[in-house]
Amino acid sequence: MADLEPLKAGQRYRCKGCGALTRFDVVKTTRTKSFYHFTIGGALNEEDVEVLAEAIETVTCRWCGHGKDIEVIDALEETETPTQ
Numbered sequence: 001m002a003d004l005e006p007l008k009a010g011q012r013y014r015c016k017g018c019g020a021l022t023r024f025d026v027v028k029t030t031r032t033k034s035f036y037h038f039t040i041g042g043a044l045n046e047e048d049v050e051v052l053a054e055a056i057e058t059v060t061c062r063w064c065g066h067g068k069d070i071e072v073i074d075a076l077e078e079t080e081t082p083t084q
């Protein structure tokens with residue numbers, strides 16, 4: 001399967017096999033930098049997570065069970081306007 005780029009804002013996946021738009025299993029590798037902030041008691045708060053690199057390995061359609069026909073499409077109609 002061809003490598004897929006990480007989704008940009010306003011994009012979504014679509015399965016060309018069955019037309020599914022909503023449910024995918026995504027395996028990705030993410031390299032992050034973060035600030036580990038421990039309390040005196042030892043509880044960890046992970047803060048300021050910064051994504052340094054992200055690579056999509058596989059995208060699998062939940063309905064078909066394979067990822068042979070996954071495409072990236074624009075999903076501008078799905079953009080939600082924040083309600084003020």
Ligand SMILES: [Zn+2]
Nearest residue numbers: 015018061064
């Ligand atoms: Zn499908």
